[in-house]
Amino acid sequence: MTSALLLVKISWRNLWRNPRGTLLTVLAVGLGLAFLLISLGLLDGGHEQTIADGVRLGPGHVVIQAKGYQDTGSDELLLPAGVVSTIEGFVQTGTMKQVVRGVSPRLLANGLLSSSANAAGVRVIGVIPQDERAVSLIPQRIVEGTYLSNDRLFGIVLGAALARKLEVKIGSKVVLMTQALRQPDTETKNDARVEMQSTLLRVSGIFRTGLQSVDANIVYLPLFAAQKLLGVADGRVTQVALLLEQEGDSPLVARALQKQLMGASVEVLTWRESLPMLAQILGLDHAFNYIMNGVILAMVGLGILNTILMRVLERQYEFGVCKALGLRPRQLAGIVIGESLALTAISLAFGLALGLSVHHYFATSGLDLRWVFRTGLPSALVFDPILYSRLSLNRIVWSFSIVFMMATIISFYPALKAARTELPDALKLL
Amino acid sequence: MTEWAVELKGVRKTYRTGPIEVPALRDVSLRIAVGEFAATAGPSGSGKTTLLNIIGGLDRADSGEIWVAGQNLQLLSSGQLAHLRLQRIGFVFQTYNLLPVLTALENAEFTLLLQSVPARKRREKVEKLFLEIGLGGLEDRRPAELSGGQQQRVAVARAMVTEPALILADEPTANLDSATAISLLDVMEHLNRATGTTFIFSTHDPQVMERAHRLIRLRDGQIASDEARGRQGGVLL
Numbered sequence: 001m002t003s004a005l006l007l008v009k010i011s012w013r014n015l016w017r018n019p020r021g022t023l024l025t026v027l028a029v030g031l032g033l034a035f036l037l038i039s040l041g042l043l044d045g046g047h048e049q050t051i052a053d054g055v056r057l058g059p060g061h062v063v064i065q066a067k068g069y070q071d072t073g074s075d076e077l078l079l080p081a082g083v084v085s086t087i088e089g090f091v092q093t094g095t096m097k098q099v100v101r102g103v104s105p106r107l108l109a110n111g112l113l114s115s116s117a118n119a120a121g122v123r124v125i126g127v128i129p130q131d132e133r134a135v136s137l138i139p140q141r142i143v144e145g146t147y148l149s150n151d152r153l154f155g156i157v158l159g160a161a162l163a164r165k166l167e168v169k170i171g172s173k174v175v176l177m178t179q180a181l182r183q184p185d186t187e188t189k190n191d192a193r194v195e196m197q198s199t200l201l202r203v204s205g206i207f208r209t210g211l212q213s214v215d216a217n218i219v220y221l222p223l224f225a226a227q228k229l230l231g232v233a234d235g236r237v238t239q240v241a242l243l244l245e246q247e248g249d250s251p252l253v254a255r256a257l258q259k260q261l262m263g264a265s266v267e268v269l270t271w272r273e274s275l276p277m278l279a280q281i282l283g284l285d286h287a288f289n290y291i292m293n294g295v296i297l298a299m300v301g302l303g304i305l306n307t308i309l310m311r312v313l314e315r316q317y318e319f320g321v322c323k324a325l326g327l328r329p330r331q332l333a334g335i336v337i338g339e340s341l342a343l344t345a346i347s348l349a350f351g352l353a354l355g356l357s358v359h360h361y362f363a364t365s366g367l368d369l370r371w372v373f374r375t376g377l378p379s380a381l382v383f384d385p386i387l388y389s390r391l392s393l394n395r396i397v398w399s400f401s402i403v404f405m406m407a408t409i410i411s412f413y414p415a416l417k418a419a420r421t422e423l424p425d426a427l428k429l430l
Numbered sequence: 431m432t433e434w435a436v437e438l439k440g441v442r443k444t445y446r447t448g449p450i451e452v453p454a455l456r457d458v459s460l461r462i463a464v465g466e467f468a469a470t471a472g473p474s475g476s477g478k479t480t481l482l483n484i485i486g487g488l489d490r491a492d493s494g495e496i497w498v499a500g501q502n503l504q505l506l507s508s509g510q511l512a513h514l515r516l517q518r519i520g521f522v523f524q525t526y527n528l529l530p531v532l533t534a535l536e537n538a539e540f541t542l543l544l545q546s547v548p549a550r551k552r553r554e555k556v557e558k559l560f561l562e563i564g565l566g567g568l569e570d571r572r573p574a575e576l577s578g579g580q581q582q583r584v585a586v587a588r589a590m591v592t593e594p595a596l597i598l599a600d601e602p603t604a605n606l607d608s609a610t611a612i613s614l615l616d617v618m619e620h621l622n623r624a625t626g627t628t629f630i631f632s633t634h635d636p637q638v639m640e641r642a643h644r645l646i647r648l649r650d651g652q653i654a655s656d657e658a659r660g661r662q663g664g665v666l667l
Contacts, residue, residue, distance in 0.1 A: 006536075006543045013531035321527040324488055325588075326516025326544055328509065423488045 011338030032300035033351025041389035056137035060241030081235035102134025111178040117167035126226020145170035145205035155204030159215030180231035329419035340411030362389035435628035441494035469642030478632035487511040520589025522599035535569035579610035599631035
């Protein structure tokens, strides 16, 4: 056994001189790490779900629109059919085929939906049913009837809140009135607007997302019917929404599409650009979580500092004896750092086991937050109220490392204190 | 020609607490020959412990020269002093001061470990010494499982095992009963005779003073008397 091993032995045995104190510290540090892992798991899982739901209720991970649409919101800005077919062709090539899960062209406009009982302003979205199924969350949120299909050209799908307002049910007739979209080739010489158009539709499905803004405002109808109603010729659409296999590929796909569509008057946006509010909310949530975790880590750090410092101060006389016997200051510091590292190692093992166990439970069974949102989800947020924890290896390594580093750095002060034990003052303490 | 284990020349030490100055040693000069078994005695505050601390390099004198094992301690850095203590000086404290987390054997071999002595040699030396001083069979006990006398013997073993030139013992029998104190003195004297190691200890105990071969009495930080009583004689400069 070398003197280094002796120091390790002394450090380890010193830990158990006060087992209650050691176990309390292990509990505090371990719970700190466990809390860090659990909160990061739920945060990442929640964000992943929120993004997944948000993009599937909105413009997808990547959206291609006519240039200026994002800023103006003008429904008259349309994508030519050629662009749509270029996109559809491109996503079928090479790696894009593996990265892109679905492509859905959409035509968007405002309208007035009337039933025999009531009328409401709505956002109209014309879609190709089988394409939209691969991209949108709405087909999965149908609570009555069925989603649109290609053989029912005059079907309409609307939200539960809107159906309640209009007092309609499956099979009910509704009239959708819109103003035909002005297009360059349909403009008259005196720039007169095209007149109002209306069409009779039959309710084929009712969905419920839990989001009031969606359930009370949005209606889906077949793209063909929407184009006809809005007077849009030549297969033009407002946007093409892409759903990807992985959210992280969004910038990559957007860049590839920008390159592919170079020269066309289009804008290719990732969800962070097309849904800036969602991105900001998630960013704020991240920042708040980091602050919370920082506070918890600081408390855990102070706990470690207090434990180790108390142990050092209690043993000034012992350190004095060691120094008198010939132990060098750096060896005394080594004993204290070794003690702190051993304490941290036990704490981290406990914290890791606890944190990963709870994470596993939340990853498989989920954390049900429906009791928090009994009155409905906040309008700015879109997420499933059952949170599933997601922890990447990076997150685990990061959490583990930060607690370990913090504990190690914190132990330097008590170690310095031990190393600076003054002789013979220390020997006079008893 | 006499070889000196310790030589002090005009050593002064004053403790300062705020504006109050307490002189602990006043111009102390002293020579202790190699192999002596010497005691310092005197009332509390007479400077016994300060004298041992300064000889052991645990404290520094304000002025004067302190020569131990051929080195002037006043010129050594704290690292060099630590090295000297580890290699050449053994300490026995009044309250034993064994490390509570180590066994008797580990405590005794503590300084050997710091000297990086190989395991087999370490064990051989400690076990031999344990048998010699009546600690055989107690190797694996922790200090809390030993009596005061046994703990002090382990402390003596720890001080002796590195074969130092000098052993300093600050009131080693103060916490022991009379019979145990005599037994410990037997051990120390035996080691002194057997190895020729120089022993200097401070004491209040008349029976310890009786056993010393040289008795140096201190009063108010000065040597009041220096009495050779056994086989070796001391020299008061």
